[in-house]
Structures are given as structure tokens and as C-alpha cells.
Amino acid sequence: MTDPQYSGRCGPGRFITALSAAIVVSLVGWIAPAHGSNAPTLDSDLIEAQNQRELKAPGDQTSRTARRGDQPSGPMQESGDLRASGAGLDQTGSPRDRNVGQRKLSETSSSVAALFWLFALMVVGGSIFVITRRNLISAVMGMVGTFFAIAVVYAMLYAHFLAAIQVLVYAGAIMVLFVFVIMILNKPEAEPWSASGLLGKVVVLGALAYLLARLFMVLWGVEPLPGSLLAISATSDTTTPAAPGAIVDGADWGSTRGVGRALFTSYLFPFEAVSLVLLIAVVGAVAVARPHERPPVHIPEGVPGGPKSRQSSRS
Amino acid sequence: MVSSIYSQITYGHFLVLAGVLFGIGLAGVILRRNALIVMMSIELMLNAANMTILTFARMHGDMRGHALAFIVIAVAAAEAAVGLAIVVAVYRARGHADVDRLSTLRH
Amino acid sequence: MKTNLIFLIPLLPLLGALFNLFLGRVIWRVAAGRDPSRRVVHFVAVGTVVASFAVALSLLVGPLFELFWKWHQGGKSGLSEALTQSVYTWIEVGNLKLDLAFRMDTLSGVMVMVVTFVGSLIHLYSTGYMADEPRYAAYFGYLNLFTGAMLILVLGDNLPVMFIGWEGVGLCSYLLIGFWFENNQFAYAGRKAFVVNRIGDFAFLIGMFLLFQAVGGLDYETLRSDAAMAAYRSPLWGERLAFWAGLFLFIGACGKSAQIPLYVWLPDAMAGPTPVSALIHAATMVTAGVYMVARMSFLYASSTAAMAVVAGVGALTALFAAIMAFAQTDFKKVLAYSTVSQLGFMFVGVGVGAYVAGIFHLVTHAFFKAGLFLAAGSVMHAMSGSGDIVKMGGLKKWLPWTHKTFVAYWLAICGIIPFAGFFSKDEILAGAWSAEGQGWLVGYGELLWVVLTVAALGTAFYMSRLYCLVFEGECRADDETRSHIHESPWSMTVPLAILAVFSVGIGFIGLPHVGGLPNVLESWLSASIARPDFHSTYPSIAESLHLSAQNHLGEGGLLLFMAIALVMGIAGIGAAWKLYRKGPSKLVADKSASGFAARIYQVVYNKFYVDELYDRIVVAPFRWACQALFDVVDKFVIDLIFVNGSAFVVGVVGRVARWVQNGQVHRYLGLLVVGAGCIFYFTREPTIDFSYTVSGGRVTFQADIGAGPSAIMSKTTELRWDFNGDGDSNDPEEQRFRNKTEAQLPIADVGSQVTLWYTDPVFKSTAKTVKPVDKNSDRVGGEQ
CATH class of the missing domain: 2.60.40 (Immunoglobulin-like)
Known part of the structure; x- marks a missing residue:
């Protein structure tokens, strides 16, 4: 494809992708010590009691930013570290704190908050970037950045395994697929947003905004069921929320083992079924996207443009 | 002191973030004409759903949510594959991938 | 007394009509009008009427006469029993129970005789007159249909059955007047007759509704019962119920019997074939109104105001029509106005309570007027279809039979003794003079007499003018026509002769009570018309209800009136003879050439511009209203708003709905989001x-x-x-x-x-x- 659009010029999409990858890598590592802390919850009465030790110096983590941003292997390693450090932190919690990991809460809460906001902004910004690009490759790059940021958010939700899977599958496979397809059809739209039907678009966006507002009002007020936080932690103190620490057989909450447990016990059948789905998807994709050849049309002698052409379409 | 809504991250933050992501994805689906952008927006929506699932999983301490999210990712991958294959086929047949122009199911 | 034969009387002509209208036409067309098919058609047509006459006659001289005689011997108290037949229960709803029932009492017996007898003669006449008519079978079908309907009318035992016949004869009148409908004028004449009749029918219905509401039934027995008689006297809208009912019924009679103001159709009705004019518009249909009043004698006698109206309208019409006949130049038009005038006489008769006189005049008039019309037909036949009397003259040379019979009719209508018209007209005049009703103006009866006498004078005058212009003097026809003048065939002259005989002789059934002469008709009719209790309530009416004025006047008075009537007749004849013996009168022409007389002549010649007046007052506004209705309702409301409008709405809705589904998934998704938003919005409480x-x-x-x-x-x-x-x-x-x-x-x-x-x-x-x-x-x- 010799499309002038993909002439190697560094468009804004790729820049943002690179930047976001770098930031992700660095900050995920920075979060790692924070992993042992509390889940970001609402227990405001705990906040006032916090005045804890500092996080590790961010300088240690910045050395990793030199790496190129497109091989997100960092988080994977981090997760191993995280596990260890998380466990370690749990056990090295300061005894003078009644609540495990509570000393981390203030700085972790503010730093977690800052991180959260940063990556939330990246998510939102990246997604807006995606839907406003005329250039498809730029959109794909923005998508990748968004996925990285989403992976970070997953990590903040203590879903490390899913974060890794997110990057692997989404950013690593699906977006690659998109790139391949874009290379096949590289026709950008003349204009991304058409002014025709503007009123309709405005109405729809208004309805969407209303829906989202209602949704947010509900979601914002969602409170956890009392006692739900306690099921995770192994501490005996049932009144305080704890970091999601060990589960019964010693693995972390959110780890591969945990997911595996759930996947191969409760969700075994969907797991197997999904493999079938993937198979069907592959077959279907091949069948649909395969070019169908048409043999040349034979017109018998003397019949002008006769319709009696034999078309044997190989199916 | 900054208000606690900014410094204290709650589940609601994550849910709202997922909602915003979902809304942006939906806006992209409705407003963009290129089929590939539409597919990407659909992926965004799926990710938002995933985020929601994981938030609630964390809230309830239930690992099964993670398994569900895993399945969702797998199915999203399958769907993307097939969808892109369709887009390719349509592009081959019609010469364009403009969703608005694909209106033969009109009657 | 119940009998099973009455229904045959109307049924036979109706069967003939059925045959002729459905089969006869086919046969006629198939045989292309050749002789065998002609025989079939007119054999059936004439035969059924003759058969009907035979049945009626047998019933009359058989069972009916027995009943009459029993009543007569039994002291003439109350009313004689009648022959009745109920065919089936026609209407049974709520309080109303009506049978399709026929009644043959002495009154309807007389009417039936007249209708069938004169009808047969005219049917016979038609076979000659309409010999060249291409729609022969249809003509006879309609004629039979008319006869059947007329018989239903006179034989009905309740008002609705009479109304069936009433409407039926109206329909046949329309069909027969407009028989040659290819000519637009003739078709309009038929339509005019029907529409004017309809106005009368509407009033007739109102009258029937009033009676039903007051009395609760519509058959004559119920209407004549004591309860009904009490109801007639109850007040309603300022007058008696009987007045309003009688008035409305009389308006219906005006329509049917061509009285003021609904007479305008009769002169135009001369567009139809002459036998039709003879049968329908001289002898039978137009007399239906008179029959109705006579039949409802008890109703009218309950309200002297109604009687005054009837008599007054009748007298006015008699005079008015007579005047209009002075200037007419068409043979049949003269006769038409003459009919209107004579009907006025009859209504005066039944209006003042001299019911026998009215019916008597009806009978005699039937004969001589039918004869006059048939003679007119004969003359027009001879004159190659023209009826313009100005161009006739001196025809007595060429048309001996027609002439002789015409003389008989002429003298009868002028009221010359001993012809029939003398006795009947005289009885009416005497009855009018001596009538006194409660609440009438003083001298109202005498006034009626004066008007009628003048009208009689006029009658004599214009009839004699007619005779002179047609039969006397020199022939003013051109040579072409003159060469074709010939006497009519036997099928036409025989009925003329028979009618002439009756015109002479029928008067003797109603001889005045002078010198002990018997009035057969009076006794015969009093079996059906009198009501004894009137004697106590309305003595004067009761007296006239005792069916002649002889009690009041005494023999001398009667003779005096007879003399006066005779003098009037002779005077009229004499005047006309003098003026017109040699053809159109130069004197009249000179006098009416200029000045006041000219204008009067013009007005009379144009029939007092009544038709134009109706046109201006009634028809034009109606036409305007129809046009306006058409423009507004039809073209605007229905066409534009409803038809085009609904199409437009459907188009708009379709366009709007089409917008929803244009195949674009984006639109569907957008609608989905909007819908979801709406759901969230409306469930927010x-x-x-x-x-x-x-x-x-x-x-x-x-x-x-x-x-x-x-x-x-x-x-x-x-x-x-x-x-x-x-x-x-x-x-x-x-x-x-x-x-x-x-x-x-x-x-x-x-x-x-x-x-x-x-x-x-x-x-x-x-x-x-x-x-x-x-x-x-x-x-x-x-x-x-």
C-alpha cells in the first residue's frame, strides 16, 4: 500500500501512544509498593488517622522509562514483584497501626488518587482521541493508549491478571488485527462528522448525556454491602477494611491463581464454550473475508449479452 | 484541603469512569461513519463493561467477576475478528466501508 | 263480511303489468313488433283489466249488494257492513298493527267500477292509438301497473295501504307522462309531476303521523271509532287535531288532484300520450284526492275549519283554472285546465259536506272527461299529431263519430239537461249554497256558490270555444295535414261511443229529490259515509252529511238552482258560439290587441305566470342551495378535506414513518438511545x-x-x-x-x-x- 497517509510521518496518535506506554510502565512500577495498601474505598474515618511513611522514591522507577513504550512487559514483571512486595508489606505492617496498611493510606490515598485521575484522564482522553480521528491509524494508536490506561485502572482495582490480559489481548492482538484490516482498506472518510442530520445528532447526544447523567447518579451512590470488604482479607479484625490480602490457599486476590480458580471451577463451562466461540470466529472470519473468485463469463455464440453464463461459484 | 471527592477514590469513581468510557464509545458508534471506527468504539464499550464488572468484583470480593471479565475479553476478541472480516468483505463488495451508505435493509 | 276475492281486483292488472313489463317487452323485441306479439301484449293488458272489472262487478252485484240491501231494509241505521279481506299482517310494531287489507263498501265499489270500466275502455282505445308505438309492451305494462295501483288505493282498508296506491299512481303518472322521454320537455314534465306530487305526499304522511299519534291506529275502523272521534276534537296548536290532520291530508290531495297551489303539473302532463291523459288525469288518479276526503268524511266533519279550507281552495281553483282555460290554444291544455277546474268543483262538494254530490260529480266527470280526452286523441290522430286548435276547424265533416261523441261530452260538461254533468254539478251548487258550518263566515256557503256559478259559466264558455274552434267553421289546416284527416279506427271510436252513452245516461243515478225522483247514488253511498252521531254534535253538518242539501232547500229552491245552472250553461255556450263560430274571434283579437285588455290577455295566456313564480320562489333557491351544497360539501369538505386530506395525511405519516427506517444502523441506534433516554426520563419518580x-x-x-x-x-x-x-x-x-x-x-x-x-x-x-x-x-x- 502506498498510501501517502502512512508515509512514516509521526502523527499525533503514535506520539500519544508512546507517551502513554512510557507513563504506564513507569507508574505501574510506582504503584507496586502501593499495592499492599487498602483498596480505594470510602472509609473516610480512616483518612484522618493516616500519616505514614513515604513511598519509594520515584527515581527508582524512572530508569525504566527509557525503555521503548511498545513492549509492555514491565507490568508483568511488576506483578510478580507486586505479589512479593504486597505480601511482604502485609507482613511488615507497622504494629502500631491497628489497621494493616493503614499507614499507607494517606499518602497512598492521595497518590493513588492522583494516579487514578491521571489514568482516568488518559482513558477518557484516549477514547475521545479515538472517536475524533480521521486517520484510521491515528485512531488505532489512540486506542492502544487507551487500552494501556485501562490496564492501569484494572491494576488499581487489584485485577492484575486482567490488566495483563487486557494489554496482551486487546492492545497486542485485537489492535494488530485492526491495523491489518486498515492496511487492507485504507479509505478514510472525507469528513468524520457529517453535518447532515445535525439535529438528529444533537438530539441523540442530548439523550446520551441524560442517560449518562442518570447512570452516574446511580453509580455514584453505590455503596458496598456492609461486610463485603471483609471477605477478602484474612485479618481477624472484622471492623476494618483491609487490603485484599491472602485468600485461603495463599495466593493474592486478583492474581492468576485466583482467576484460574474461578475460571476452572465456577466458569468451566463458559471457558470451554469460549474456546468453541473462538474457533467459530476464526472459521467465520476466514470464510467471510476470503476473496470469492468469479470465473469469467462465457457468452455463447450469436447471443448478444446472453444471460446464459455459467457461474460456478466455488463455495 | 481538596474535597474528598478528588482525593478519596471510591468505587463510584471507577464506575463513573466506566460510564464515561461507555458513553464515549456509544457516541463514537453513533456519530462516526467509518465501519472500523465504529468497531473500535464498540471495543471501548466492551472495555467499559469490563471495568464495571471488575469494580463490582472488587466491591464484593468475588473472583468470579474476574473470570467473567476474562470471558468477555475472549468473546470481544472473537467478535472483533468476525466483525473485521465482515468489514473487509463489505469493502470488497461495495468499495467503501461507510456505514451510512450500507442501507439496503431499508425495506 | 270477509271474502277472498277482493284482492283479485288489483292483483289482475298488476299481474298484467308484470307480464308486460318483463315478458312482454322481451316478446315484443324478439318479434320486432310484429302482429302476433302485439296481440299477446294487448290481450294480456286489456284482458286483465276487463277481468278485474268482471270480478268487481260480480262482487258488487253479489255480496255487496246483499249487504247494502240488508242495511237498507234494516232502517238505514249506522253504516252498512262491507266486504273486507285481509291478505296478511303487514306491519306489527309497538302499538301499530296494520294488515294489507282491502275493503269493498259502497263507496269503494263505485270507485272500483269507475276505474275498471273506464280503464278497460281506455286500454282498448290505446290499442288503436298506440298502434305505431315502438315501446308498445312497456306502455301497456305501465298502464296496467297504474290500474293496479289505483285499485289498491281505492280498495285499501287503512291509510297506509291507500298510501301504497297513492304513491304507485304517482309513480305511474311519472312513467307515463314521460313515456316519450327522448324529448327533454316531456321528461321534465314527468319529473315535475312526480316532484309536485311528492310535496303533497309529504303532507299526507304528516297527516297520517298526526292521526296515528292521536288515535293509535290507521285503519278506517279505528279511525272511525268513538275514541277516535273524541280525539279529533282535542285541541292541538290552537285548533282541533282534526283540522290539522285534515289539512295535511288535504294538502296531499291537492298534490294528487291538482288544486291550488300544487296544480302546476297537470297542464304539463299533457306531454304524455292522450289515453294516459284520459285515464290518469281525467278519470282516475286525480280523483284520488276527492275519494280520500270522502273516505275520511268523519275526520273532516269534525272540523269545520278544515271543511272551509277544502271548499275554499276548491272553489278558488275552479274559478282560476277556468279563467286560464280561456286563452289556451292547445286542445289538451284546455282540457287539462278544465280538469283542474272540475276537480275544484268536486272538492267544493266534499268540502261542504255534500259527499254524495262530490262523488257523483267524480263519476260523471270521469266519463265525459275521459271521453273528451279520447276525442282529443282522435282529433290529434286525424291531424297528424298536432293539437293546435287554431289550425283546426270544420272537422265535423271528416270525423263524424268523433264529432257526435264530442257533442255528448261537451253538453255534459256544460251542464245541459239531461246530460250527466247537469245533475252532478247542480247538486254541488245546491249543496254549496245551503252549507253552514260552525265558525264559518256568514254567507260563506253563498260565496262559494257564486264562485262556482261563475266557474260554471266559464266552463261552458271555454268548452264551447273549444268545440267551435275544432269542429265548426272552416278548416284552417294546411293542405298537407288536411289530406290526412281521417276517422279513427273502431278500437278508438267504440270506446268513444260507450263513453258518450254513459255521459248521457249516468246522470240518472243521482236525480235530485224533486217530484219524488229517486237518488239512487245517495242511498247507495250513505251506506258508507254517514255517521249518525253527528246529528247531535253538529246539526248543520249532520244535515249536509245526510248527504244532500235537499232537506234544507226544499223542492222549489232546488228547481230554482237547477234553472240557474241551466241558464249559466246556455249563456256560456251562446257567448262562445257567437264569438267563435267562424273560427278564432276577431273581436277578441282586436280587443286584446292593445291596452289594458291586451295585458290581461297576456297574463291569462301565460297562465298567470304561476310557473314562473314557482320557479323564482321555489326552484331557483333550491337550485342555488344544491349548487352551494355541492360546492361546499361535495367539492370542499368531502373531496378536499376528507378524500384528498386523508390521502395527504397518509402521505405525511408515511413520509414520517419512512424516515425511521432508512436502512442506516446509525439511525436505529440513535433512536434506541433516544428511546432509552425517554424511558429513563419518564420513570424518574x-x-x-x-x-x-x-x-x-x-x-x-x-x-x-x-x-x-x-x-x-x-x-x-x-x-x-x-x-x-x-x-x-x-x-x-x-x-x-x-x-x-x-x-x-x-x-x-x-x-x-x-x-x-x-x-x-x-x-x-x-x-x-x-x-x-x-x-x-x-x-x-x-x-x-
């Missing part, structure tokens, strides 16, 4: 409910805050109770249970109704529910 349990002296309330994310009692949810009904939630008890979904109180603290406010934690909107609390039972209340 929170709901709250509570239930309560009463047990052990305590009431337990349970709030139900529903399901969903708001269903958790979060920090921002607010529940406020109001237990004692004071409208707020500030009592300590209520404070205690704030934000609690469960509350328990002693019964004493709970008021009669409890309010619960709920503030939604998410949307911060408040809902409330108020429920009455039933504290008495140990049961769970207030649950959904």
Missing part, C-alpha cells in the same frame, strides 16, 4: 409504599422502598413518618423512626391515616404515600 400489621395493641409499619440501587438505605436516603395525621414529621415518636423502614407503635398513637415521605438517595426527589389505617382488625392491611 420514585415510589414508596408501606404496609402495617395490627396485633396485640400495637401497629407495626413496614416501609417498602422497592428494589434497585436506591433500595439500600444509604446515608442520603430519607424516610419520614407521620403517624398522627398532623401533616408533618416532627413529633418525637416520628423523629424516633426517621429513616427507619420499620416502625412499631401502640395503637393509641396512630391517627386515622399515616403518611410516609421518601427521599431518593440518588435523585434527591421525594415521594410520599398516604394511607388510612384500619386499627380494628388483627389483620395485615395496606398491602399491595
Whole structure:
């Protein structure tokens, strides 16, 4: 494809992708010590009691930013570290704190908050970037950045395994697929947003905004069921929320083992079924996207443009 | 002191973030004409759903949510594959991938 | 007395009509009008009427005469029994029960005789007159249909059956007047006749409705009963009920019998074939009105005002029509106006209570007027179809039979003794003179007599003018026509002769009570018309209801009136003879060439411009209204608004609906989002409910805050109770249970109704529910 659009010029999409990858890598590592802390919850009465030790110096983590941003292997390693450090932190919690990991809460809460906001902004910004690009490759790059940021958010939700899977599958496979397809059809739209039907678009966006507002009002007020936080932690103190620490057989909450447990016990059948789905998807994709050849049309002698052409379409 | 809504991250933050992501994805689906952008927006929506699932999983301490999210990712991958294959086929047949122009199911 | 034969009388002509209209036409067309088919058609047509006559005659001289004789021998008290036949129950709804019933009493017997006899003669005449008519079978079909309908009219035992015949003869009149409908004028004439008749029929219906509402039944027995007679005297709208009923029925009779103001159709009706004019518009149909008044004698006698109206209208018409006949130049038009005038005489007769006189004149008039028309037909036949009397003259040379019979008719209508018209007309005149009704103007009867006498003078005059211009003098026809003048065939002259005989002789059935001469008709008719109780209530009417004025006048008076009538007749003849013996009168022409006389002549010649007046007053506004209705309702409302409008609406709706589904998934998705937004918008109100349990002296309330994310009692949810009904939630008890979904109180603290406010934690909107609390039972209340 010799499309002038993909002439190697560094468009804004790729820049943002690179930047976001770098930031992700660095900050995920920075979060790692924070992993042992509390889940970001609402227990405001705990906040006032916090005045804890500092996080590790961010300088240690910045050395990793030199790496190129497109091989997100960092988080994977981090997760191993995280596990260890998380466990370690749990056990090295300061005894003078009644609540495990509570000393981390203030700085972790503010730093977690800052991180959260940063990556939330990246998510939102990246997604807006995606839907406003005329250039498809730029959109794909923005998508990748968004996925990285989403992976970070997953990590903040203590879903490390899913974060890794997110990057692997989404950013690593699906977006690659998109790139391949874009290379096949590289026709950008003349204009991304058409002014025709503007009123309709405005109405729809208004309805969407209303829906989202209602949704947010509900979601914002969602409170956890009392006692739900306690099921995770192994501490005996049932009144305080704890970091999601060990589960019964010693693995972390959110780890591969945990997911595996759930996947191969409760969700075994969907797991197997999904493999079938993937198979069907592959077959279907091949069948649909395969070019169908048409043999040349034979017109018998003397019949002008006769319709009696034999078309044997190989199916 | 900054208000606690900014410094204290709650589940609601994550849910709202997922909602915003979902809304942006939906806006992209409705407003963009290129089929590939539409597919990407659909992926965004799926990710938002995933985020929601994981938030609630964390809230309830239930690992099964993670398994569900895993399945969702797998199915999203399958769907993307097939969808892109369709887009390719349509592009081959019609010469364009403009969703608005694909209106033969009109009657 | 019940009999099974009456229904044959109308049935036979109707069967003939059926045959001729359906089969006869086919046969006629197939045989292309050749002789055998002609025979079939007119054999059936004439035969059925003759058969009907035979049946009627046999019933008359058989059972009916027996009944009459029994009544006569029995002292002539009350009314004689009649032959009745009820074919089947026609209407039975609510209080109304009507049979299709026929009654042959002496009155209807007379009418039936006239109709069938004259009808047969005219049918016979038609076979000659209409010999060259291409629609021969249709003509006879209509003629038979008419005869059948007329017989239903006169034989009906209740007003609706009479009305069937009434309408039937109207229809046949239309069909026959417009028989040669290819000519537009003839078709219009037929339509005019029908429409004017219809106006009368409408009034007839109103009259019937009034009678039904007052009396409760419509057959003659019920209408003549004592209860009905009492009802007639009840007041209604300022007058008696009998007045209004009689008036409306009389308006119907005006339409049918061509009285003022509904006579305008009769002169135009001369567009039809001459035998039709003879039968329908001389002898039978136009007499239906007179028959009706005579039949409803008891009704009219209950209201002298109605009688005054009838007589007055009749007299006015008689005079008016006679004047209009002075200037007519068409043979049949003269006769038409003459018919209108003579009908006026008849109505005066029945209007003043001299019912026998009216019917008598009806009978005699039938014969000589039919004869006059048939003679006119014969003359027109000879004159190659022209009826212009100005171009006739001196025809007595060429048309001997026609001439001789015409003389008979002429003298009869002029009222020359001993021809029939003399006796009948004289009886009417005498009856008018001596009539006195309660509430009538003084001298009203005498006034009627004067008017009628003048009209009689006029009658004599114009009839003689007609005779002179046609038969006397020199022939003014051109050579072409003159060469074709010939006497009519036997099928035409024989009926003429028969009618002439009757014109001469029929008068003798109604001889005046002079010198002991018997009045056969009077006795015959009094078997059906008198009502004895009138003697007490209305003595004067009763006297005239005793069917002749002879009681009042005495023999000398009668002779005097007879003389006066005779003198009038002779005077009229003489005047006309002098003026017109040699053809159109130069004197009249000179006098009416200029000045006042000319204008009067013009007015009379143009029939007093009555038709033009009606046109201006009635027809033009009606036409305008129709056009306006068409423009507004038809073209605008229906066409534009409803038809085009509904198409337009459908188009618009289609276009709008089409917008929804244009194949673009984006649009569908957008609509989905908008729809979801709408759903969220319209379900934003929170709901709250509570239930309560009463047990052990305590009431337990349970709030139900529903399901969903708001269903958790979060920090921002607010529940406020109001237990004692004071409208707020500030009592300590209520404070205690704030934000609690469960509350328990002693019964004493709970008021009669409890309010619960709920503030939604998410949307911060408040809902409330108020429920009455039933504290008495140990049961769970207030649950959904």
C-alpha cells in the first residue's frame, strides 16, 4: 500500500501512544509498593488517622522509562514483584497501626488518587482521541493508549491478571488485527462528522448525556454491602477494611491463581464454550473475508449479452 | 484541603469512569461513519463493561467477576475478528466501508 | 263480511303489468313488433283489466249488494257492513298493527267500477292509438301497473295501504307522462309531476303521523271509532287535531288532484300520450284526492275549519283554472285546465259536506272527461299529431263519430239537461249554497256558490270555444295535414261511443229529490259515509252529511238552482258560439290587441305566470342551495378535506414513518438511545409504599422502598413518618423512626391515616404515600 497517509510521518496518535506506554510502565512500577495498601474505598474515618511513611522514591522507577513504550512487559514483571512486595508489606505492617496498611493510606490515598485521575484522564482522553480521528491509524494508536490506561485502572482495582490480559489481548492482538484490516482498506472518510442530520445528532447526544447523567447518579451512590470488604482479607479484625490480602490457599486476590480458580471451577463451562466461540470466529472470519473468485463469463455464440453464463461459484 | 471527592477514590469513581468510557464509545458508534471506527468504539464499550464488572468484583470480593471479565475479553476478541472480516468483505463488495451508505435493509 | 276475492281486483292488472313489463317487452323485441306479439301484449293488458272489472262487478252485484240491501231494509241505521279481506299482517310494531287489507263498501265499489270500466275502455282505445308505438309492451305494462295501483288505493282498508296506491299512481303518472322521454320537455314534465306530487305526499304522511299519534291506529275502523272521534276534537296548536290532520291530508290531495297551489303539473302532463291523459288525469288518479276526503268524511266533519279550507281552495281553483282555460290554444291544455277546474268543483262538494254530490260529480266527470280526452286523441290522430286548435276547424265533416261523441261530452260538461254533468254539478251548487258550518263566515256557503256559478259559466264558455274552434267553421289546416284527416279506427271510436252513452245516461243515478225522483247514488253511498252521531254534535253538518242539501232547500229552491245552472250553461255556450263560430274571434283579437285588455290577455295566456313564480320562489333557491351544497360539501369538505386530506395525511405519516427506517444502523441506534433516554426520563419518580400489621395493641409499619440501587438505605436516603395525621414529621415518636423502614407503635398513637415521605438517595426527589389505617382488625392491611 502506498498510501501517502502512512508515509512514516509521526502523527499525533503514535506520539500519544508512546507517551502513554512510557507513563504506564513507569507508574505501574510506582504503584507496586502501593499495592499492599487498602483498596480505594470510602472509609473516610480512616483518612484522618493516616500519616505514614513515604513511598519509594520515584527515581527508582524512572530508569525504566527509557525503555521503548511498545513492549509492555514491565507490568508483568511488576506483578510478580507486586505479589512479593504486597505480601511482604502485609507482613511488615507497622504494629502500631491497628489497621494493616493503614499507614499507607494517606499518602497512598492521595497518590493513588492522583494516579487514578491521571489514568482516568488518559482513558477518557484516549477514547475521545479515538472517536475524533480521521486517520484510521491515528485512531488505532489512540486506542492502544487507551487500552494501556485501562490496564492501569484494572491494576488499581487489584485485577492484575486482567490488566495483563487486557494489554496482551486487546492492545497486542485485537489492535494488530485492526491495523491489518486498515492496511487492507485504507479509505478514510472525507469528513468524520457529517453535518447532515445535525439535529438528529444533537438530539441523540442530548439523550446520551441524560442517560449518562442518570447512570452516574446511580453509580455514584453505590455503596458496598456492609461486610463485603471483609471477605477478602484474612485479618481477624472484622471492623476494618483491609487490603485484599491472602485468600485461603495463599495466593493474592486478583492474581492468576485466583482467576484460574474461578475460571476452572465456577466458569468451566463458559471457558470451554469460549474456546468453541473462538474457533467459530476464526472459521467465520476466514470464510467471510476470503476473496470469492468469479470465473469469467462465457457468452455463447450469436447471443448478444446472453444471460446464459455459467457461474460456478466455488463455495 | 481538596474535597474528598478528588482525593478519596471510591468505587463510584471507577464506575463513573466506566460510564464515561461507555458513553464515549456509544457516541463514537453513533456519530462516526467509518465501519472500523465504529468497531473500535464498540471495543471501548466492551472495555467499559469490563471495568464495571471488575469494580463490582472488587466491591464484593468475588473472583468470579474476574473470570467473567476474562470471558468477555475472549468473546470481544472473537467478535472483533468476525466483525473485521465482515468489514473487509463489505469493502470488497461495495468499495467503501461507510456505514451510512450500507442501507439496503431499508425495506 | 270477509271474502277472498277482493284482492283479485288489483292483483289482475298488476299481474298484467308484470307480464308486460318483463315478458312482454322481451316478446315484443324478439318479434320486432310484429302482429302476433302485439296481440299477446294487448290481450294480456286489456284482458286483465276487463277481468278485474268482471270480478268487481260480480262482487258488487253479489255480496255487496246483499249487504247494502240488508242495511237498507234494516232502517238505514249506522253504516252498512262491507266486504273486507285481509291478505296478511303487514306491519306489527309497538302499538301499530296494520294488515294489507282491502275493503269493498259502497263507496269503494263505485270507485272500483269507475276505474275498471273506464280503464278497460281506455286500454282498448290505446290499442288503436298506440298502434305505431315502438315501446308498445312497456306502455301497456305501465298502464296496467297504474290500474293496479289505483285499485289498491281505492280498495285499501287503512291509510297506509291507500298510501301504497297513492304513491304507485304517482309513480305511474311519472312513467307515463314521460313515456316519450327522448324529448327533454316531456321528461321534465314527468319529473315535475312526480316532484309536485311528492310535496303533497309529504303532507299526507304528516297527516297520517298526526292521526296515528292521536288515535293509535290507521285503519278506517279505528279511525272511525268513538275514541277516535273524541280525539279529533282535542285541541292541538290552537285548533282541533282534526283540522290539522285534515289539512295535511288535504294538502296531499291537492298534490294528487291538482288544486291550488300544487296544480302546476297537470297542464304539463299533457306531454304524455292522450289515453294516459284520459285515464290518469281525467278519470282516475286525480280523483284520488276527492275519494280520500270522502273516505275520511268523519275526520273532516269534525272540523269545520278544515271543511272551509277544502271548499275554499276548491272553489278558488275552479274559478282560476277556468279563467286560464280561456286563452289556451292547445286542445289538451284546455282540457287539462278544465280538469283542474272540475276537480275544484268536486272538492267544493266534499268540502261542504255534500259527499254524495262530490262523488257523483267524480263519476260523471270521469266519463265525459275521459271521453273528451279520447276525442282529443282522435282529433290529434286525424291531424297528424298536432293539437293546435287554431289550425283546426270544420272537422265535423271528416270525423263524424268523433264529432257526435264530442257533442255528448261537451253538453255534459256544460251542464245541459239531461246530460250527466247537469245533475252532478247542480247538486254541488245546491249543496254549496245551503252549507253552514260552525265558525264559518256568514254567507260563506253563498260565496262559494257564486264562485262556482261563475266557474260554471266559464266552463261552458271555454268548452264551447273549444268545440267551435275544432269542429265548426272552416278548416284552417294546411293542405298537407288536411289530406290526412281521417276517422279513427273502431278500437278508438267504440270506446268513444260507450263513453258518450254513459255521459248521457249516468246522470240518472243521482236525480235530485224533486217530484219524488229517486237518488239512487245517495242511498247507495250513505251506506258508507254517514255517521249518525253527528246529528247531535253538529246539526248543520249532520244535515249536509245526510248527504244532500235537499232537506234544507226544499223542492222549489232546488228547481230554482237547477234553472240557474241551466241558464249559466246556455249563456256560456251562446257567448262562445257567437264569438267563435267562424273560427278564432276577431273581436277578441282586436280587443286584446292593445291596452289594458291586451295585458290581461297576456297574463291569462301565460297562465298567470304561476310557473314562473314557482320557479323564482321555489326552484331557483333550491337550485342555488344544491349548487352551494355541492360546492361546499361535495367539492370542499368531502373531496378536499376528507378524500384528498386523508390521502395527504397518509402521505405525511408515511413520509414520517419512512424516515425511521432508512436502512442506516446509525439511525436505529440513535433512536434506541433516544428511546432509552425517554424511558429513563419518564420513570424518574420514585415510589414508596408501606404496609402495617395490627396485633396485640400495637401497629407495626413496614416501609417498602422497592428494589434497585436506591433500595439500600444509604446515608442520603430519607424516610419520614407521620403517624398522627398532623401533616408533618416532627413529633418525637416520628423523629424516633426517621429513616427507619420499620416502625412499631401502640395503637393509641396512630391517627386515622399515616403518611410516609421518601427521599431518593440518588435523585434527591421525594415521594410520599398516604394511607388510612384500619386499627380494628388483627389483620395485615395496606398491602399491595
